[in-house]
Amino acid sequence: MLDQGNTAFVLIMAALVLFMTPGLAFFYGGLVKAKSVISMMMMSFGAIALVGVLWVLYGYAIAFANHGEGTNVAGIVGFFSIDWNQIGLGQAFEEAKASTINAAYPSMAFVGFQATFAIITVALISGAIADRAKFGAWMIFAGVWVTVVYFPVASWVFNLTSGMFATWGVIDFAGGTAVHINAGAAGLALALVLGKRVGFAKGAHKPHNPPFVLLGAAILWFGWFGFNAGSEGAADGIASLAWVNTLAAPAAAILGWLLIEKIKDGKATSVGAASGAVAGLVAITPACAALTPGWGILLGFLAGVVCCFAIDWKYRLGFDDSLDVVGVHLVGGVFGTLYLGFFADTTGLIYSGSFAQLGKQAVAAGVVLVYSFVLAFVIGFAIEKTIGFRVKTEDEVAGIDTAVHGEEGYVLYEERDETPVSVR
Template sequence: MQFGHPDTAATAWVLVSSAMVLLMTPALAFFYGGMVRAKGVLNMMMMCMSATAVVWVLWLVFGYSAAFGDDVGGGLLGDPTQFFGLRHMFGVNAAGETPVIGGIPALVFVTFQAGFAMVTVALIAGAVADRMRFIPWVIFAGLWATLVYFPVAHWVFAPGGWILHHLKAIDFAGGTAVEINSGAAGLAMALVLGKRYGWPREAMRPHNLPSVMLGAGLLWFGWFGFNAGSALKADGTAALVLANTLGAGAVSMASWLVVERIRHGKPTSFGAASGVVAGLVAITPSCAAVSPFGALLIGLVAGAVSSWAVEVKFKFGYDDSLDVVGVHLVGGVVGTLMIGMVATKSATGMSTGRAVDGLFYGGGFEQLGRQAVAVLAVLLYSFIVTTIIGLVLKTAMQLRAHSHHESGGLDDAEHAETAYEFTGTRGGGLIGS
């Protein structure tokens, strides 16, 4: 562990960015909560929020060390005991210096990266909405973070990780580790659990579109910290990332709405919110590798492709309740692969020190090939290991809610609560009194 005097400006920026990233998990709870039916909104929000507690405990004990500790397995895993309990990550030496990472206090970096892990776990909840019991979900969240997220984070983010160090694929803020990882896991769990009762015969429409729009807005705000904060400095790279994150989200929203208008006749608020998120997903890996114009191209493609992809589940018959596959898996693949097409040396040299031109800038197919290997590796690992976790839990406990609980709503069955209490007067008394 390196000791030094932190850069106060960089520290202030990453402190703010950390708070923004931590906001993304409750923002996702509003986003997902508005998408489900009224009888399951609290359960959906609880699944998201519980990820904060589960992941932080594991992160503090061994998760950070497994993700960012010294490599012990050929780029596959960090030493889970190196920073056990976050030892060596705080304190002051004889020279008055503190542990630092990238010029900021080590604990600030630890907390910043914990937010990534939390929201990645929470994203999976959208694929299993309305049918997975809460306690099994909490157990699943802990197992998945340990067996899937921590190793993949090491591959992608740690200096010794094989995707970053050996493959030299570019993923600035988590298109593989966060988006493809959660999307593949969501698909696996949707298949393990099976379809919701009545799907797709019954309409299962969002019960609160203002909540969806609020969640999307808060996610967009948090995403500036998620992406630009990954620069770990308030510098030119952070400025480029900020502009690219704004541009991709905005153009993706427009692209989604155009496709929606052509295919279904009306642009919707639900489509606008989904389009924003699709663009943000796609720009996450590429935000420091492309120009602002390249970010617009990525947003354009992501919005259009994801707008189409969310309906693929009806063709293939898998019930991905809140389109984790169509938005996060597909958007992550689009953004990660398009680095190999529209990356420019003027951007990648700033962020990684390794200047790379994509195919459209005369760089050939080499970087595109690296990106494709990273996509396939994370997708397959996450899908296979998640399927195993899901099947083991399904054998060991009741993973799915009883049919009558699912019909009546998991808010009451799992939490003994309802999101909305409607009262009125009838003959001088309260209805239901």
Template sequence: MEGNTAWLLTSAALVLLMTPGLAFFYGGMVRAKSVLNMLMMCFGAMGLIGVLWVVYGYSTAYGSDIAGLLGNPFDHLGLSGLMTVDGDPTEGTVDVAFQAMFAIITTALIAGAVADRMKFGAWMLFAGLWATLVYFPVAHWVWGDGGWIDELGALDFAGGTAVHINAGAAALGLVLVLGKRVGWPAEPMKPHNLPFVMLGAGLLWFGWFGFNAGSAYAADGVAGIAFVNTVTATCAAMLAWLLTERLRHGRATSLGAASGVVAGLVAITPACAFVDTWGALLIGAVAGAACALAVGLKYRLGFDDSLDVVGVHLVGGLVGTVLLGFVATSSVVAEDGQDGLFYGGDVKLLGVQVLSAVVVMAYSGLLAVVLGLLVKAVTGGRVSPEQEITGIDEAEHAEAAYDLAGARGGRPTPAPTSTPAPSETPESASGRELEESTT
């Protein structure tokens, strides 16, 4: 018992680390004038959702069932009845701590879609409303006792529907309300710090072991299976993304490697304890290639998802959730496992996987549009075009990430020449903007 408690507390800490990791991953991908705002959106979500979770969020997700749609928010209001060491601690405060980190990271994921333009206050209002009306109920659908998706028999070990499809659909709805960044897509908006991106991806990968293996709720063989499958699928996804880049554009990029890592982590999340090695490899390979191709959809369809939350999290979550209908196998975890079509199962599992994914996607996307319109009416939603051009860090936080004038000893910045330097031309832009410039 003590070992399981220790593992779950460790896993909770690992998952919490994922949000600062996400902040660096996203922060490196934006322009230098937006990096602090991106970090603040992630850290702001940590503070806000952490408070909402202990006040009523946990109870809304895991309280006594109300019609399969949500838990009773008054069962454990302010964690009443849970702040005790009596009984099994994994059913009380330890569970609260672990699941709090899921609520935080899921909300923070959305921030990458609206980088460079959303007011910080508007983001905080949206984040609180979305967590209350979308994440907490959907977590009950998927994991709560009596939730309709759980009762349906759908498989989601650690958050394909509740986390990634949920956040990806919300990101799409919100960017449709806010509109495009000034200058997008004609102006290259390349990452300002690729080492930050790689560091963030590494921290995410490290924390994800708590996310997936911790969802076993015990330090046992199921946690080990989830751990190994998380490594396997992520490695396959990174290689698949790099291969896709190489075939399409003649080069493999560091941004592609980091993005492939995240795509693999996303896709294996719902499946990590329900597939064998071959299933993990297939999910990772499909996710890496599919997400690498999907990030270009925003250029074709005209929605400005700044950091590809839709292309990576929505698409990756769909890949992992739907492929379970094909590659799930009861031979891995016989007690809770089901067989997909490739392992002798029938079409029922595939059907419930698709249904759960579509309903969560539709619900989250629609509510994000409604909440986005409300937040826009109340706050204006985004900074002015002038502030966006000058830099959202200065406009929203009165700070700059890099004191370039101080580094030069206070000397004025040289006037720009009329012709961009070779390293600043669109043709030499590093990262995703270069990849899609030929799409």
């Protein structure tokens, strides 16, 4: 019979993960200038709308082709396949109508959970092109990229019946490769395609609303418990371990980030605390079910330190990753993925004496990084050379909210015909 407890668990975890994308909108929205906040937040909400529809139509059919018996699969199994029975979720719909389901949870619950991963991955990319991207061009990019990059990569990582990484023995419990390396590599590609913001220099673009940043980080952290613990698909001991590591690692990462900030700049900032938490969450994502909490704390602390240094690389290397998608998500994702090669329970170097797990982790990280970067660059370049991806310079300088969306994030007063009356 259907396990209603696990079904409820998966559905609740899915709702938590979906809540992460509005949290990301606040996090990113607070980091940009005041006249770009609507544009920034709309890219996250646009991802929810577009990717949610595409996932139902055909995304799940690609990501989880051959995910069960009796499927009709076409393509190269393990690299890119499509299950025609799941187009429009036909097979999952028929199962949901069945009076008896002998499973831990219905496949439709799993469909919903995995949909939220696709949504947040696309939304993460938008931070790399803040303050200068057209909304329509972004939506076209999001639709093409999620189809040709995310859906196949999700199959490699999360499709445990036929995915490449599962057969290789790669450890990625909740998406360090599929989500963070994937989004970070795509963000780097788009940052190169769109070029630098006007006046790009260290310290030239300051967050306009740090309380938004802290609020967004808090929502992300809250939702991340669903992201990591929910990936177990059951309310059991492994989910509990993932939950504790999702608490411990980002907490340690905050300490690591703030320590480096204090040493480098003399001050520990609220934006640094929020960024440190996210860096720790990114790093623990692939590792949350394969590390003891002690090793999880060390991973988080080191991720905070490494990512705090990494966000300055864009100034040295000359690319404008507006909100540090590369420095936090790409670097943090790679760091967490490789860390497992040393400290993963049983198979890591310190337990097994073998570099085999490290080799598997490195290959997986490299494959996703290159695949995502190359295709994102090609898609972004094609859009830029046809309809244009970047807004006009004058709109960028003035702030793109009014030019792109016809709205302002902060209306402090309304102009009226009447003469203002002073208040005594």
